Amino acid sequence: MIGPILALAATATVPSPPLPPSPAASAPVISAALTDTTVQVKSDFRGARIVLYGAVFDAAAKPSDVVVLVRGPEQPVRLTRKQKVVGLWLNSRPVVFRGAPGFYRAASNRPLEDIANFGTLRRLGAGVDHLPINAPAEQHIETRYGVRDVVVSSLGPDYYDWRRAVVRLKEKAGLYHEDGRGVRFVDRGLFRAEIALPTGAPTGVYRAEILLFQDGKPVSSRARTLTVEKVGVERALYVWAHDRPWSYGLAAMAFALAAGWAASAAFRRD
Amino acid sequence: MDIYLPIAEVAVNAPLIVLLGAVVGFISGMFGIGGGFLMTPMLVFLGIPAPVAVSSMANHVAASSMSSVIAYSRRRAVDLRMGGVLAAGGVVGAFAGVELFRWLRLLGQADLVVSVSYLLFLSVIGGLMLMESLGAILRRRRGDPAPPRRDRRPVWLYGLPLKMRFPRSRLYISVVPPLTLGAFVGVLSAIMGVGGGFVLVPAMVYILRMPAGMVVGTSLLQIIITTALTGVLQAGRNQTVDIVLATLLLLGGIVGAQFGARASARFRAEELRAILALIVLLVGLRMGLGLFLTPDEPFVLLSGMG
Structure with a gap:
């Protein structure tokens, strides 16, 4: 990743922005800002809609993709599964998943899997399938077939069902969302995305990561924070x-x- | 008119919650029960997290019971001494129940225990009450003479030690049965998020053989003391009491309870018992249904970390 820091928060209508001074002046750079940096939760709070504006500065004008990842404060998830035992639906032992953000939204100008390959998305945690959610208490490391340090989950082959259920239930509550059309280019190099916070959005500091992709590689990124607080x-x-x-x-x-x-x-x- | 609840962290429709409080308050004042067994499932159905519903309900039940117990005490229909003995048992039961509930939540089995308790207690008690009260109504319709009142109380009630005089109820019995009953109801109140009136009222009628006129007022007194303690314990131990939710509920609840207490005077006792039995039975069956139906979503998120 190239990291020249742009000290300018892009306003919506800069036709030809000054290029930032950097050793690689020709390197593409992304810039973004949020319309609000704090969300106040009051008695009439019914969720909020935050607009993110940004611009891509690229002298070479190569085809660019923009991915916006918003993560809320981490909240461990306790999950149970209903199982039929002698005709009755009973709860299984609860499983704790860690690494799950309390809010997650991935927006991009086209579906994530078209922008980058599996490994890149996994490394960046881009997309609900690539969130670093796991159940450490269920895991142990052992040697199998002579291979050392194999991570084995006591949930066995059902592990992925459990993990998918975390995402599915969070999506149902409006807390997780992936939108392959969530970033719109409104003008040459100028883009816009909306972040919808549901009423159940946790309070705390949210981190928005704005990534510029070219040829399937992240070439520039910016980070913005958003604070959701009760007042x-x-x-x-x-x-x-x-x-x-x-x-x-x-x-x-x-x-x-x-x-x-x-x-x-x-x-x-x- | 939506309002955001600071502890539950959800938005609810304020007039709807006030109305729910009023309806449950009416039922509470009419039958001398806390109404928690109706309120808790409905709040959960409206999307309020179960621990918050159970805890905040305690405040509402205490308030509406308070508002109707005063009406009963003016009619001299409260046996303070019996209420005190029941409540002493209730205090022990509530402490034990709150700890038991924490342990069950840790195991992830709180849902199961709640469903099974609802199914078991509500349908057995509802069914028994319904049979008894329908029998009484039919006998009256046919003009049959009432069966001879079995004034002979069970022998064991007299065989136990620590006898005490309850002049209001015209009883001279051991304190062990009311203490045990109070403790049992205290445990139920913490686990099921109820006041326990639906257990207490029939037990006072059929086991302790208290005069019918004293039962409702006295059970309300015991409910106030038990739920007041449960409410404070839940706030202190679990931080799950939502004061905004409780206030909305009790706005409707205290008014509803007043009308309920007055309406109860217009019905015959056996008719009241039949209606209550029907409500109890339906709620019990509805809560237990979840155990038998195949769930749409096999996975459930548990709130809190235990």
Whole structure:
């Protein structure tokens, strides 16, 4: 990856941007910015839509692909599988998957598998199939057929079913999404992508990685951060409930009992 | 009118939640039950994470029970001493139940235990109550004389030590059965996210043989004490009480409970029991259905890390 850092956040309508000073002046460079860098979660929060703008600067004007990867804070996932035991559907032992971001979105100007090969996508974690999700507690390393350091999962051949289920359930909740048409070139070298955050999006720091691909190789990248945070009353209640849970619990119960008593007093007929 | 819940981290339709609170509050005031067995499944159905639903429900049940217990106590229909003994057992049961529930969640078997408990308790109790109350209604329709009231209470109720006088209920019995009953209901309240009135009310009628007029008010008193403790424990141990959700629910709940307590005076006791039995039975069967139907999605995400 070429890493000349461009100090300019590209605005939407720069016709011929100044090329950044760098030893390889002719190297292609990508630049991007988010319309919002913080998302405030208030009582009327119903998700948010963030627009990402960017530009590709390439003197050689080679065919370029743009991939945008947005990752939320990591959240371990606990998953169970329903199994039929003597006619009843029961939960299996839960399996913990690590490395799963709480939010993930991969957007590109054409399907990822057309842009780069499997190995490159896997290395970059680009696309829901290439997320570095695994269940370390289920794995052990052993020697098989004389081959050392083979990673074996105790989930056996079902391992991929489990892993796919993590992605499928997260996609259903609107937390994971892969969109092969999510990046649109609006003008020569100028592109735009939308990031839709559902109501259930976790709070924390999100990292957006914007990658420029040429000939199936990532040639330039930028990183942007996005902060999703609770504000106002929502934040105060959340912090209270988590930092001083006992006083919160007592206050909540006292309030409930007082409300019940007040209602009965208000409805008293005499 | 959607509102974002800070602890549950989902948005819900506020008027719908208030309405749900009112309906459950009405049922609660009418039958002298907490209504948690209806509320918890419905909240989960609306997309609220189960641990948050179970915990926040405790606040709502405490509030609506509080609002109706005062109405009952004015009619002198609460046996404070019996309520106190039941609640003493309930406190022990609630502590044990919250720990048991944490352990079950760790094993990933909380769902199973909840479904089986609902199926077992609700359908057995609902079925028994329905048979008994339908029998009573039919006898009255036919004009048959009521069967001679079996005032002879079970012998073991008298054989046990630590006898205590309960003047309001005109009972002189050992404290062991009400203590055990209270503890059992306390465990259920933590595991099933219910107040336990649906177990308590029939047990007080058929086992302790309390006068019918005292049962509802007294069970509400025991429910308040048990759910108040459960609610605080859930907040302290699991941080799963959503005060915004609880407030929305109790806005409707306390008003509904008032109307429910008044409406109960207009029905005959056996008719009330028949309606309650039907509701209990249906909820129990619905909750247990999941054990037998092939799930669309075999994998389930578990909330929290235990």
